[in-house]
Amino acid sequence: MPEHKTSALILDMKDFGETDRIVTFYTSNFGKLKGIAKGAKKSQRRFGAAMDLFSCVSLSFFSKEIHGLVMVNQCQIQQAFPSLHKDIIPMGYGSYMAELINEMTAERVEHQDIFEMLVQFFSLLDRFPPREEYLRIFEMRLLFALGYCPSLTRCVACKKELEKGKDFRFSISRGGVVCAFCSNNGKDEYSVSQGTLKLLQQAYILSIDKISRLIFSTQALAESREFLPRFIQYHLGKELKTSKFLKKMENDRF
Numbered sequence: 001m002p003e004h005k006t007s008a009l010i011l012d013m014k015d016f017g018e019t020d021r022i023v024t025f026y027t028s029n030f031g032k033l034k035g036i037a038k039g040a041k042k043s044q045r046r047f048g049a050a051m052d053l054f055s056c057v058s059l060s061f062f063s064k065e066i067h068g069l070v071m072v073n074q075c076q077i078q079q080a081f082p083s084l085h086k087d088i089i090p091m092g093y094g095s096y097m098a099e100l101i102n103e104m105t106a107e108r109v110e111h112q113d114i115f116e117m118l119v120q121f122f123s124l125l126d127r128f129p130p131r132e133e134y135l136r137i138f139e140m141r142l143l144f145a146l147g148y149c150p151s152l153t154r155c156v157a158c159k160k161e162l163e164k165g166k167d168f169r170f171s172i173s174r175g176g177v178v179c180a181f182c183s184n185n186g187k188d189e190y191s192v193s194q195g196t197l198k199l200l201q202q203a204y205i206l207s208i209d210k211i212s213r214l215i216f217s218t219q220a221l222a223e224s225r226e227f228l229p230r231f232i233q234y235h236l237g238k239e240l241k242t243s244k245f246l247k248k249m250e251n252d253r254f
C-alpha cells in the first residue's frame, strides 16, 4: 500500500467508536482530505499532541480508502497555534476560517495557496489580538483564490466604473457592486461606501505581513459584516455553524 507524506492543517476532528478519530485535513499537496486515525484516542506514539484542532502536522497516510476515508498512519506536530485554544474569540475566528475552507473546497483538489493562507491566518491569530478585520480579509482572499471574488470597481450590471461621491449597493445575487442607476433596491442589496470597497480591494492585494496593520473604519466593518458573510452563504447555499456563533459573540459584545 503506497504511503504519502504531506504537511497538513487539522480542520475538524470527531471521535469514532471507542478508539478512533475521523479527521479532516487541509493538506499542502492533496487539498482537503478526510481520514480515519485508528487508535488515535489511545496511541500517543503515532498521534500524540499532533491530533489537535488547528495544528499544522506532518501527515503520513495510505491512499487506500475505506468508505471514502484515507488511513492516517502517523501525525507529527510541525507548528501549534496555542493562542487559538486559550480564548473564545481567537478560537471562534479560527473555527470559522477552518469551517469556511472545509465547506468551500472539494476533496483531493490541490491548492497550495489556500494551505499557505490558512497557516498565515492561524499564525496571525496566534501572534496578534483578534480583530474582526481578519475575518473579512480572510473571506476576500479565499473568494479570490477560489475564483468567486465579487466585482468591486465596476457596476456588475452596466460595467461602468464607479464614480466618486455616488451611492452604491452590493448585490448578493449579481455578485458585486451596482450603481444607483442599475440598483433595483432589492432585498439582497446592501449599502456600501467607496471607503469600504477600497479596503476590501486591499484585503486581497496586500502582502500578508501588512495585514495586521490594515484597519477598517467602524463604517467599513459594519457594512462588510452585513454583506460578505451573506455573499458566501449565497454561494454555499447554507449558513455556516460557526457564523451563527460569531453573530452571537458580536451581539454579546455590543
Ligand SMILES: [Zn+2]
Pocket: 155, 156, 157, 158, 159, 160, 178, 179, 180, 181, 182, 183
Ligand atoms: Zn450600473
